[in-house]
Amino acid sequence: MKPLLLIILYCAAVTLPLLASWLVGGPPRPFRHELASGLGILAFSMILMEFVLSGRFKKISTGIGMDVTMRVHQMMARTALIFAMLHPFLYRGTASGGQRPWDPTRQLTITTDFYDLSSGITAFLLLPCLVLLAVGRTKLDYKYETWRLMHGIGATLIAALLLHHTVYAGRYGSQPVMTWLWLVMTGLAIVSLIYVYLVAPLRETARPWRVTSVTRLTPGQWEVTVAPEKHPGLDFKAGQFVWLNVGHSAFSLKENPFSICSAPAAGSKISFMIKELGDFTRTVGQIKPGTIAYLDGPYGSLTVDGRNEPGIALIAGGVGIAPLLGILRELRQTGDPRKVKLIYGNRTDNQIAFRDELDEEDVTYVVSEPTAAWQGEKGFIDPALIDRVFSPLEIKEWLFVMCGPGIMMDIVEDHLITRGTPSRHILSERFDYD
CATH class of the missing domain: 2.40.30.10 (Translation factors)
Known part of the structure; x- marks a missing residue:
């Protein structure tokens, strides 16, 4: 799917409940209270969409890249957290309690029924914990499998709590149309989770x-x-x-x-x-x-299929050589006539993998901690090395494909763009974030 279409679909899904709430309407309220409701609605719909942005749906992650999918997933989770944290404080000072003679439908007041509020309060406490645990996952001493299970269960619990809170304590969520809309959206989010954890593995059992x-x-x-x-x-x-x-x-x-x-x-x-x-x-x-x-x-979208640049530059750091090796091998297997240059960086020269095979290519090895016998490039993959390996014309016209440490790719990308490489000629995928 095209990135623009995915963006449109995401925005439509997130704002649909907000638009439906506006159409349902109700007696006028102060702007601050409407803003509170709007932020709460957006936070809930964004949290439900996080299930789809999990990275396990090929139409999405392959269309825009797994790294972009996961970055959007992280950014939207943090945005939803901010909206959710602001939501209750904008109601401060609002008259609350039971039914009032001037408000028989209780549309102008906020309930104090603990049963209706308890689910929202619990979700309010759980959501920042879920986000903070995800942000600090790599710094915590537990296995990825444990974190993934906790993350999935926590997200499902928060979605269920917010559904209850929205329907029973929300001004708009209690309207029949809105109730059904939230039920459908929450159901689709849970179905996506079931697909990832049950349906997809079931299909894999038939393809061992x-x-x-x-x-x-x-x-x-x-x-x-x-x-x-x-x-x-x-x-x-x-x-x-x-x-x-x-x-x-x-x-x-x-x-x-x-x-x-x-x-x-x-x-x-x-x-x-x-x-x-x-x-x-x-x-x-x-x-x-x-x-x-x-x-x-x-x-993943780190592929050169369908590209027509006159040459291909492969830049790898450490184990980042793996996908680039697959690309290099495919180019040779299919007899692709384009010229290819490879820069392959490692900490020490004994970490260079597939050297016998790569020595047959136009390859530049660079080692940051060389031995006394090392005769190749020393240091890191930096702008100076890029300029030595590639001519000004190659930098402007070739396709650059990179995989390796994030800092390496940031430095190389910035330099290439400075030297005139169009951004569409740079392919990379990142999997480590803050």
């Missing part, structure tokens, strides 16, 4: 894979290859990634995202380059051939 080999590439880096079992395999583009689950049930949360380093044209087997970093990756060397695996994907 088996590990065929586990090969050490360098100290701490491995290549894992899987083959489809009784099915044709995966239809993917070079540069994309999948969520890989090895040795567990298809319904297990023990899955991790890895870029595919093999070429689609090379056959049905798929290979991944995995670096020892977390709980699962430290045990990669212990995986036995024949172990069952499941793949959820493909995802």
Whole structure:
């Protein structure tokens, strides 16, 4: 789906309850109170849309990139949090309590019925906890699988609490039309969660894979290859990634995202380059051939399919070589005539993977902590290195594809744009945020 269409659909979905509330109408109230209701409505609708922005829907994440999808997910969650936090304080000073002679429908007052307010108060306390735990996830000492389960349960609980609060304590939510609208939107959000956690894994059980080999590439880096079992395999583009689950049930949360380093044209087997970093990756060397695996994907938009630039520049930092290797291999497998240059950075020279294969290409290695015997580029991938490797014409006309540490990609992108590279000629995906 096109990015502009996705933006339009998102804005329409988020503002639909607000528009419907305006159409339902009611007796006039001070602007501050209408603003409070509006912020509450927007916060709830944005929270429900967060279920769709989870990154597991290919029409969305592939259309605009997984990194953009997740960045929007984070930004909208924080915006919803601000709206939700402001919502109750704008009602301060409002007359509250039971029925008044001048307000038989209680449309001008705020209820003090604790049952009606309790769900909103609970959601008010839970929402900032959910957001803060997500922001600080990498700094907390618990497994990704644990956080993912907590995040999913917490988001579902908050949605249920807000539905109750909106229908029973809201001025507009109690209207039949609005009640049905909120029920439908909440239902769709829960259905999306059911799809991710139940339907998608159920489909994966019919398409199992088996590990065929586990090969050490360098100290701490491995290549894992899987083959489809009784099915044709995966239809993917070079540069994309999948969520890989090895040795567990298809319904297990023990899955991790890895870029595919093999070429689609090379056959049905798929290979991944995995670096020892977390709980699962430290045990990669212990995986036995024949172990069952499941793949959820493909995802990502870091592909050169359909591009017509005269040359392709691949810039990789560390394990970021994986998707770029897949692109390079596909270009060679399909006989693409375009010229390709690769810059591949690592901390030490013994971390350079697939060197025998890459030495056949136009490659520039750069090492930040070189040994005394190292004869190649030293330091980091920086503007000076970019200018040495690429001519001014190549910088302006070629396609630049990057994967690696965020700071590296920021520096290179800024420099390329300064030197005249059109932004549409720069492809990158980021997966680490604040």
